[in-house]
Amino acid sequence: MTTDTDAPRDRHLCETCTEAYPTARLLVLHRGARHPDALDATEIEAYREAYYEEERELKSFRIRALGVLVLLYFGFLMLFIMYAS
Amino acid sequence: MIRSTTLRRFGLGVVLTSVLALVSDPVAASNAAVGLAGASQDNLSVPRWLYLATGGATVGASALLASFVTDRRFIERVHLWRTTTGFSDSLVSVFRATGSLLGLVLLALVVYLGYTGPQVPTVSFAIILVFAGLRAGYTMFTYLVADTWRALNPWRTVATVVPNGFVSYPDRLGRWPAVFGILALVWVETATNVTSRPKTLATALVGYSAVTLVGAILVGADTWFDRIDPVSVFLHFYGRVAPIRLDDDGLSVRLPGMRLVTDDDMTDLADIAVTVVLVWELTFSGFVTTEQGAAAIRAAVDVGVPPLVVYGLLYLGGFGVFFGLYVLAARVTARRIDTFETPLSLAVRFAPPLLVIAAGYHLAHYFGFFISLSPMLAEALMSPLSSPANPLVLTLPAWFGALNIVFILFGHLFAVWVAHSQAYRTFPSRMQAVWSQFPFVAAMILYTIISLWLISLPTATPPFI
Structure with missing residues (x-):
């Protein structure tokens, strides 16, 4: 898959599949989801933290989405x- | 956290209720209170803008509902589910030989009977087989069941038995020749009388055969039928939606549309253009056969523009708009999301859902046509050499019209799920996966509204052609 290699931004490379991500957090999430067996103890801890942080964002998104659905329904x-x- | 089964039931319930609300007829809710029948006979009349908005909102709401499903393992289980059966080599070669023979015999019969048979479309074997058979029924079989064109394709059968592959095909052309080929074939179908004059159809087929055979022998059968031949590319792309696949390893069954998530065989802009053409050609033929479409064309011709120019501008311009809209969705996604994915790579990844949408449109446009002509097709196939004195056509009940709405909406709902699965495959963050889909869903809502509008209009014969 083509990725934009000339971007003048930080590149966080996955050491297992060499895929690049613009932030460290995205790299942590990628390694946790795609290479769960290649993680060491600190990486597992970092993944767990990032995962729960995202869970909170998702929860707030779900509440907003539910609001939109209710509006659509009654609208x-x-x-x-x-x-x- | 809400369990995914509950979510699925809730989602399915909402979807079914909204579809039923759209298509239900209040009179159908008959009961024993006959004395009150007179008071409850009025049909609910919904203004057209509200019907269109409800259709668009159904797609939008289902995208929101899909975004509630964030369990990667569940999403993967759905699109990776498969069951396979192996075939013995001898059985595979029997299938191949039967398919090749059938394809050759049918092509020969279509050309022969096109020239010698009666020149009346409703009893002509050539017209019935090509339009009720290949264009409607076989295409439906290709996306609903399995793609068998590779075995049936008579030109491939001929091209592979003679030496081929003398010229190397430039890779950078990709499938662009097929894009223009499909556009050209649909143009021939709309603007010439191949659908009503068997002789013209037979001549067109002879010309098509000559071009195809020369081309396939020059660049090699595999390259030609994979990238250049419009009919093969058209059916191959539709076939990727199908649940069943037959190949050298045997038969494999997947959930409908789920191959689109995992088979990464789209690579460049030309492949996206092929998928957009499949959606656009049905929208175009839908538009020019409505009273409003015909009136718009007449109005343009009255101003002094030649009819063919009006059709050509509408045809290519509309394709450009659909294609541009889709590329714009990819650009918006790439800009709004923190990623190194380019707009092109996102467009390539999110193009496969369009094929499910195209399949839904095709079903909406051709299912009723195919069912009503099916006795004619069966009779033609059983006795190709004797034309029927009284061709039989089935009259469809009125509720068949409602089926078209269901087909279009279901195509879009499947597409929303395919896009959702694709987003989870592409992005490491679940929030990114959620946000990435919205520009594409917006494009899908627009396509839904246009299609629902077209099928709600009264039909007419396209003027000037």
Whole structure:
């Protein structure tokens, strides 16, 4: 897969598959998800931390998404009441 | 944390309810209160903009629901599930030989009967086989069941038995010749009388055979049919949606559309263009056969533009808009997400879901047509040499129209899931996987609205051609 190799940014390389990531956190998440057997103890700890941090972000995203779904539901309910006859 | 089974049930429930709400007819809820029947007979009439908005919102809401599923192992289990059966070598060669023979016999019959048979489309073996058979029924079989064109393809059968591959094909051309080939074939189908004059169809087939054989012998059968031949590329791309695959290792079954997540056989912009062409050609033929489309074309011609130029501009311009929209979605994703993936590589990864959308559109456009012509097709295949005196056509019940909405929406819902799985394969962070899909989902919502609008319009004959 083509990646943008000329980007003037920090490159965090995965030592198992040489894939590059722009931040250390993304590299930690990548190694945890793709090469779980190649991690040492500190990496496992870092992955766990990054994973739970992301879990919190996901939780807040889910609440917002649920809000949008509720709005869509009631919004369409109102539209159907007003315009469908 | 919510369990994934509960989520799945909830998601399925919401999807089914919204589809039912869209297509249900209140009169169908009949009951024993006959005395009140007169009071409850009015159909619910929904303004068109609300129907379109509901369709778009269904796709958007299902993308949001899919984003609730964040368990990588579950997502992987879904797209990696497979079951395989091996075949003995002799059985494989029997299949191959039967397919090759069948393909050659059918091609010979289509050309022969196109010239000598009755010049009436509804009883012509050539017209029925090519349009009700290959264009409608066989294409459906290709994406719903399995791609068998490689074995059936009569031109491949001929090209592989003679020495071939004298010129090397420049790799940088990719599948661009196939993109223009498919556009050209659809143009011939719309703008000439191949669909109504068997002789013209037979001549077109003879010309197509000559070009194909010369080309395949020059650049080699594998290269020609994999990259240049429009019909093979068209069917091969549709075939990637199919749950069943038959190859030298035997038969393997996957969940529908899930090969699109794992088979990374799209590589460049030309492959994306092929998928967009599949979506666009159905939208184009949908547009020019509606009253509004015909009126728009007439209005442009009244201003003084020649009809063929109007059609050509609409055809290529519309393809450009669809293609541009998709590339724009990839650019937006690449800019908004912290990644080294280029817009091109993202576009390549997120192009396969478009094939499921194209399959849904194809089903919406051709399923009713195929079912109503199926007795005619069966009769033509059983006795190709004697034309029927009274060709039989099935009349479809009114609810068949509602099926088209279901096909389009289901195509989009499957596409949303394919894009979701692809996002989890591409991005290490689950938040990135969630955000990356939204520009593509926005493009899909737009495609849904356009398609639902087209199938809601009254049909007409395209003017001037």
